[in-house]
Every structure is written in C-alpha cells, then in structure tokens.
Amino acid sequence: MSFAPRPAVQPWARVNTGRRIQILLASSIPLLATVLIIILTGLDNNIALIGVFLPLQLVAAAAVGFKAFGKRGVGDAALIVLVIFFATFVLVLLASVVFALISQGAQAMSWGFFTTNNRYVSNTTSLEYGGVGHAIIGTLLVVGLTTVVTVPLGIAMAIYLTQSQSKTKGIIRTLTQAISGLPSVVAGLFILSIAITLDWQKSGVLGSMALLPLMLPTIARVAEEALRLVPVDLRYAALALGAPNYRAFFQVILPAAKSGLVTAILLGVARIIGETAPLILTVPISNGTSWDLFSGEIMTLPAYVYNYLGSAFVPSQNRAWGAALVLMILVAILFGATRIISRSKSLKSKPTKEKASK
Amino acid sequence: MSKDKLKAMSESSVSKPAPVRRKLSAGPLSRGDKWFFRTTSIAANFAFVLVAFILIFLFIQALPALTSQGLPFVYGTEWNTQQDPIVMQIGPMIWGSLLIGAIGVVFATPLAVSLAYLIVFMLPSRLAKVATTLVDLLAALPSVIIGLWGLFVFSPVAAEWGAILNKYLGWIPIFQVSSADNGFGGSPFIAGWIVAIMIVPIITSITREVFSQLDRDLINGALALGGSRFSTFRRVIFPTSAGAVVGGVLLGLGRALGETVAIYYVLQITFNINWGQILEPNGGAVASMILSKFGEATHDEVSGLIAAGLVLFILTLGINFIASVIVNRAQPWRKN
Numbered sequence: 001m002s003f004a005p006r007p008a009v010q011p012w013a014r015v016n017t018g019r020r021i022q023i024l025l026a027s028s029i030p031l032l033a034t035v036l037i038i039i040l041t042g043l044d045n046n047i048a049l050i051g052v053f054l055p056l057q058l059v060a061a062a063a064v065g066f067k068a069f070g071k072r073g074v075g076d077a078a079l080i081v082l083v084i085f086f087a088t089f090v091l092v093l094l095a096s097v098v099f100a101l102i103s104q105g106a107q108a109m110s111w112g113f114f115t116t117n118n119r120y121v122s123n124t125t126s127l128e129y130g131g132v133g134h135a136i137i138g139t140l141l142v143v144g145l146t147t148v149v150t151v152p153l154g155i156a157m158a159i160y161l162t163q164s165q166s167k168t169k170g171i172i173r174t175l176t177q178a179i180s181g182l183p184s185v186v187a188g189l190f191i192l193s194i195a196i197t198l199d200w201q202k203s204g205v206l207g208s209m210a211l212l213p214l215m216l217p218t219i220a221r222v223a224e225e226a227l228r229l230v231p232v233d234l235r236y237a238a239l240a241l242g243a244p245n246y247r248a249f250f251q252v253i254l255p256a257a258k259s260g261l262v263t264a265i266l267l268g269v270a271r272i273i274g275e276t277a278p279l280i281l282t283v284p285i286s287n288g289t290s291w292d293l294f295s296g297e298i299m300t301l302p303a304y305v306y307n308y309l310g311s312a313f314v315p316s317q318n319r320a321w322g323a324a325l326v327l328m329i330l331v332a333i334l335f336g337a338t339r340i341i342s343r344s345k346s347l348k349s350k351p352t353k354e355k356a357s358k
Numbered sequence: 359m360s361k362d363k364l365k366a367m368s369e370s371s372v373s374k375p376a377p378v379r380r381k382l383s384a385g386p387l388s389r390g391d392k393w394f395f396r397t398t399s400i401a402a403n404f405a406f407v408l409v410a411f412i413l414i415f416l417f418i419q420a421l422p423a424l425t426s427q428g429l430p431f432v433y434g435t436e437w438n439t440q441q442d443p444i445v446m447q448i449g450p451m452i453w454g455s456l457l458i459g460a461i462g463v464v465f466a467t468p469l470a471v472s473l474a475y476l477i478v479f480m481l482p483s484r485l486a487k488v489a490t491t492l493v494d495l496l497a498a499l500p501s502v503i504i505g506l507w508g509l510f511v512f513s514p515v516a517a518e519w520g521a522i523l524n525k526y527l528g529w530i531p532i533f534q535v536s537s538a539d540n541g542f543g544g545s546p547f548i549a550g551w552i553v554a555i556m557i558v559p560i561i562t563s564i565t566r567e568v569f570s571q572l573d574r575d576l577i578n579g580a581l582a583l584g585g586s587r588f589s590t591f592r593r594v595i596f597p598t599s600a601g602a603v604v605g606g607v608l609l610g611l612g613r614a615l616g617e618t619v620a621i622y623y624v625l626q627i628t629f630n631i632n633w634g635q636i637l638e639p640n641g642g643a644v645a646s647m648i649l650s651k652f653g654e655a656t657h658d659e660v661s662g663l664i665a666a667g668l669v670l671f672i673l674t675l676g677i678n679f680i681a682s683v684i685v686n687r688a689q690p691w692r693k694n
Contacts, residue, residue, distance in 0.1 A: 044518075044522065046518060046519055046522055047522055069586065072586040072588070072589065073586070075586060075587075075588030075589065075592075076586045076587040076588045078588070079587055079588045079591060080480070080587070082468075082472065083472040083475050083476050083480065084472075084476065085472075086468055086469045086472035086473070087469075087472050087473045087476045087489075089469060090469050090473055090493075090496070090555075090558055091492065093496075093555055094492060094495070094496050096507070096511060096512070097499060097503070097504070097507045097511075100507050100510070100511045101503065101507070104510075152401075153401050153404060156397060156398045156400075156401030156402070157398070157401045157402045157404070157405070159398045159401075160395075160398035160399055160401060160402035161402065163398070164395055164398065164399065166399065166402075168402075168403075169402075170686075172402050172403070172405050172406075173686070174679065174682045174683060174686060175405045175406065175409065175679075175682075176405050177678070177682035177685070177686075178675055178678040178679045178681075178682050179405060179408065179409065179678075180678075181609060181612035181613055181616065181674055181675075181677070181678035181681075182412075182616070182671070182674070182675075183615070183616025183617075183618065183645050183667075183670055183671070183674055184501075184616065184618055185616065185618040185645040185648050185649060185667065185670070186412070186416075186616065186645075186667045186670055186671045186674075189416060189648070189663070189664050189667035190411070190412045190415055190416060190667075192419075192660075192664070193415040193416055193418060193419035193420075193664055194415050196419055196660070197415060197418055197419065213408055213412070216404075216405075216408070244388040244390050244391045244394075245391045245394055245395070246390045246391055246393070246394035247390070249394070270498050271498075273500070274499075274500020274501070274502060274503065275500070275501075276500070276501065276502040276618070276619045277618040277619055277645070277649055280649065280652070281649075281652060302500060302502045305502050305503070305506060306502055306619065309502075309505070309506055309509070309623070317510075320506060321506065324502070324503050324506050327500060327502075327503065328499070328500075328503060331498050331499070331500065332495075334498075335494070335495060335498055339491065
C-alpha cells in the first residue's frame with residue numbers, strides 16, 4: 001500500500017544500510033591506516049595514537065557526519081569520537097591494572113600462600129615458602145571489628161536522615177559527605193594523636209578505630225539511599241495502623257530495605273579493606289600469625305603489600321603482587337555480592353505487606 | 359487541657375465556640391519512639407563529634423610543632439630534623455599537593471564526563487550497566503594496588519609520554535625540563551595521572567547521576583527543534599548539569615589532595631617548590647610526605663607530621679564541604 005516509491009535515503013531513519021557501511025568504513029580505515037603507518041615507519045605507538053589515529057578518526061567520522069547531516073553532523077561526529085576515545089582510554093587503564101594484578105600475582109598463588117605466615121621468610125626466600133595467611137587473618141579481624149561498630153552507627157545515621165523531621169538533617173548530610181573525603185592518612189594521624197595523648201600502645205584495635213571515619217560515610221550514604229527507596233506510603237500505612245515509629249521501622253521499612261542495607265555494609269567493607277596509610281600509622285606489623293587485636297603486632301593485607309612493595313628483591317615484589325591479588329579478590333567478592341543482592345530485588349516485595357498488616 | 363474542661367466543652371459545644379485551639383504536635387508518642395529517635399539522633403550527631411574530635415586531637419599533638427615553627431610551617435621550604443632547633447616546613451608539599459590535584463582534575467574531568475555521557479546517552483541499557491559496574495570497580499581498587507601498578511607498570515609508560523610531550527611541546531614552559539637525562543620518572547605529571555585514575559570514578563558517578571536525572575523532555579525538545587547531539591550537549595545538557603559537574607570535580611580534588619599511598623610510590627618528593635614544570639622529577643604531596651617521614655620520625659618530628667595532617671585535614675574538609683554544598687544544590691531531587 002505504498003503511495004510513493006520508497007526513497008533511497010530515509011530521512012527519518014538515523015541509520016540505514018548505506019550509512020552503516022559508511023560508519024563501518026570510517027571506524028576501520030583510520031585504525032588500519034595507523035597500524036600500517038606504525039609498521040612501515042616504526043613510529044612510536046603513543047605518538048601514532050594521538051598524532052595519527054585520533055585526527056584520522058576525527059576526519060573520517062566528520063566526513064560521514066557531513067555526508068549524512070550536513071554541517072551539524074560534523075560536531076556530532078567529533079563528540080562521538082572523543083567520547084568513545086576517552087571512555088576506551090579509561091577502560092584500557094582499568095584492564096591494565098587487572099591484567100597486571102592477575103599476571104604478576106598468579107605466580108605467587110598456591111595453597112600455601114593462603115595458609116602460611118611469613119615467620120621464617122627473608123627478602124630473598126623463594127615464593128614456595130611463606131604466605132599471606134597471617135595478613136588475611138589480621139585484615140579480617142581489624143576490618144571485622146570496624147564493621148561491627150560502624151554498621152549500627154551508620155545505619156542509625158541513615159535512619160535519622162530519612163525518618164526524622166529534624167532541621168539539622170541537611171547539615172548532617174553535607175558534613176557526612178565532607179567526611180567521606182577525609183584523607184586516609186589523616187584518619188591514621190587522628191587515632192595516632194589519641195594514642196599519644198592518652199598513652200595507648202599501638203595495636204590492631206587502633207587500626208580498627210582509624211578505619212571507622214572512613215567507613216562511616218559510605219555506610220550512611222548507601223543506607224540512606226536504600227531507606228529512601230522504600231515507598232513512604234508503607235511507613236504511613238504502618239503509622240496509621242497505630243504502630244509507633246520504631247516498630248514501623250523494624251517491621252516494615254527494615255525488611256523492605258534489607259538488601260539495600262546489606263549492600264551498604266558490603267560497600268563499606270570494600271571501601272576500607274584496602275586502606276593502607278591508617279594501618280601503617282597505627283598498627284605494628286609482624287611476620288607471625290596473631291589473633292590478638294588489643295595488644296602486640298598484627299599484620300594486615302594492605303600493610304603486607306606496602307611492606308614488600310618497597311623491597312628491591314624480586315621474590316618480595318612478587319609477594320606484594322600476590323598479596324595485592326588476594327586483596328583484589330576480596331574486593332571483587334564483596335563487589336560481586338552487592339551486584340547479586342541488588343539484582344535479586346527483595347525491595348518492595350510482598351513479605352513487607354504481610355508484616356505491615358500484622 | 360484538663361479533663362473537666364474537656365467535659366464542659368463537649369457538653370456546651372453547641373452554644374459556645376471552641377475556646378482554645380488544640381495544640382498540634384508531632385513529637386514521638388511512645389517511650390519506644392523517644393528512645394528510637396534519641397538513639398538515631400545521637401548517631402547522626404556523631405558526625406559533628408567526629409569532626410570536632412579529629413580537629414581537637416590533631417591540634418593537641420600538633421601544638422608543639424606549630425608553636426616552635428610558627429607561621430613559616432605552612433609556607434617555608436625546609437625540612438631538617440638533624441640540626442637543633444629542628445626546622446619543619448611544608449610549603450613545597452602543600453603547593454605540590456595542589457599542583458598534582460590540579461593536573462589530576464585536568465586529566466580526569468574530560469575522561470569522566472565522556473564516560474558519563476557514554477553511559478547515559480549512547481550505550482544501550484544493558485551495556486550501560488556493565489560500564490557502570492566497571493567504573494565502580496575502578497573506584498573500589500585500593501590505592502595501594504594503584505600504587506603497585508603505578509610503580510611497576512604505569513610509571514615507565516607515563517615517563518615515555520612525558521618524554522614525548524617534552525620533545526614536541528617543550529617550548530611550552532610547563533613541559534620544560536632542566537635535563538632530559540632525568541628520565542621523566544617520579545614527576546608530578548605521573549602522580550597527576552595516578553590521581554586522575556582514582557578520581558575519574560567519583561566525577562563520573564556524580565555526572566552520570568545528574569545526566570540521568572535531566573529532564574528528558576528538555577532533550578527531546580532540543581532534538582525536535584532540529585538540534586544535533588552536539589548542539590544538545592552544548593546548549594541543553596552542559597548548562598543544566600555544569601554546577602553538579604563542578605561539585606563532582608571539587609570532590610575529586612579533595613580526594614586527590616588526600617591521596618597517600620599511590621602517590622608515595624610514583625613521586626619523587628623533594629623540598630624544593632616546583633612551580634609548574636610538571637615533567638621534572640621533583641614534587642611534593644602532604645599526605646605522601648607524612649607517610650614517607652613517619653617510619654623514622656622522632657617524637658618532635660611526629661608532632662610536625664601531625665601538624666601537616668591538620669593542615670591537610672582543614673584544606674580537604676573545606677574543599678569537600680564546598681563541593682558537597684554545590685552537589686546537593688545541583689541535585690534538588692535528593693532533598694527532603
């Protein structure tokens with residue numbers, strides 16, 4: 001039922017077959033040309049990327065844009081090329097970090113690396129001996145103590161920011177956000193000054209205290225977002241049924257926001273698990289396993305990396321890479337857990353309604 | 359209102375107008391509620407307590423150094439703990455931190471805004487989610503890992519970039535070096551890149567959120583008027599989100615000033631002010647300097663380092679506070 005012959009170029013369709021081919025050509029020719037130039041002239045890769053590839057790609061994209069949309073297509077093409085170029089650049093950097101970690105850290109990986117400590121290890125001992133077992137234990141203890149203290153505090157803060165009608169909410173929120181930029185070394189110095197003032201011995205618990213101000217803003221912010229996602233009608237319904245505020249929170253809002261709050265905790269742990277500077281300033285390191293947070297020396301993973309990284313000996317550097325990979329695996333596990341939790345939407349689900357109607 | 363009065367009122371309500379308006383209050387009714395709000399408000403006000411405690415304790419321990427060094431502590435350029443009386447001045451470190459922060463922000467802002475634009479306006483939602491996850495992963499990388507990577511992997515590459523910049527753009531003062539034999543390692547340029555990598559996720563996440571909360575009708579309207587991608591970005595997206603982006607950049611700057619371990623590994627820390635020759639292996643950073651001096655510090659020197667921490671804290675708190683205010687103002691949907 002066509003009244004007119006179908007035009008070859010459909011102005012309403014942004015991309016048609018002909019343009020697809022043009023785009024394909026425009027994105028492959030500059031790359032091929034650059035590779036060719038590098039092979040033929042032996043130009044430095046970095047120079048070729050910025051000096052040859054990017055201008056060529058811009059010109060090619062601009063040509064396609066001009067052909068398709070006239071003058072205004074040129075700006076579009078430049079925008080798209082630059083955006084993709086910059087974004088790819090960041091992606092390459094990230095990939096480089098992950099690749100370096102895996103390729104360098106993998107040589108250290110073995111069962112023994114996870115389970116043994118470094119008691120009889122010197123700078124040049126081969127990687128078969130010694131490991132990060134004591135550092136893993138130390139990190140779990142130090143971070144665990146921080147988590148136990150900070151989670152109730154942070155969630156209570158989030159409750160205050162979402163449930164109360166107080167006028168100081170805005171300033172507290174801004175202040176919390178400002179604390180989130182607290183330099184980690186300052187957090188360490190803060191606890192160090194307390195320790196000097198009150199004449200405390202350095203120990204694992206000081207490290208836990210130093211991590212608290214770093215973890216608190218993350219938990220408070222993410223938990224606040226999670227609580228905010230619960231429909232306010234649920235709360236009003238509970239209040240209208242005569243529930244006091246705390247019951248409305250514990251029986252209605254908390255179950256509904258559970259997954260969000262768990263995410264907050266996980267992100268908080270991920271935020272501090274790799275913090276190095278505060279631990280170096282406040283926690284004495286050891287090569288043996290220690291379960292005692294309150295006195296004596298205790299090793300943590302970041303301090304382990306820091307300690308062996310400065311070494312001039314290759315086995316020690318490999319230990320640092322291995323420990324860094326372990327640290328990264330821990331962060332990745334925490335991170336993956338938050339993704340899984342946020343995917344299984346327990347938010348706004350039915351159980352809350354049942355509990356609300358109790 | 360007493361019970362008798364109420365009774366009297368209800369009996370004679372037809373003839374008399376209600377005498378007193380009942381006072382409406384929205385305070386907590388039950389004892390449980392009182393405790394609920396009391397506990398949470400204590401927790402929330404802990405934010406004030408924390409900042410106050412940090413200031414007080416840092417100040418107590420910094421006082422000996424501050425009184426013995428005086429005002430030159432902030433702008434002087436010498437750190438010598440071998441002589442008597444000892445001299446501790448952190449001028450080059452403060453300047454170096456600002457310089458590295460500025461370099462980092464200059465590198466990170468285009469990268470972050472591009473990423474945010476890509477995620478919000480160009481990628482299909484599935485890929486956008488993947489990209490968001492990757493950016494969050496970048497944010498989750500501990501700084502010691504970035505430092506490790508920066509020392510062994512990135513520094514050599516960035517030194518090469520520095521050499522290229524010096525070779526082709528050496529006529530610009532900031533790319534000049536005193537001698538090319540220095541190898542271009544350990545420069546503020548490299549430290550700036552490291553910092554940029556760490557603040558890209560911060561700026562991206564704030565920009566992304568602002569972009570995705572933009573009024574879609576505005577953008578569609580601009581497109582319907584014949585606007586292109588570029589003109590929509592230039593005339594609609596950019597002006598409406600610039601405030602929040604500035605806030606995000608400031609937050610990133612605050613983070614950059616406080617970055618410790620990663621910079622410690624890639625920067626050559628010296629007590630000469632490097633006014634802007636970013637390729638020289640000569641720079642400073644307050645946080646990294648504290649870490650590097652801490653190992654062998656005497657009691658007096660620790661006081662000086664804590665004083666440096668105090669200066670850093672005040673600097674970053676100020677920047678972060680301004681940034682938070684800007685970000686909150688630019689995100690009205692967050693209020694209530």
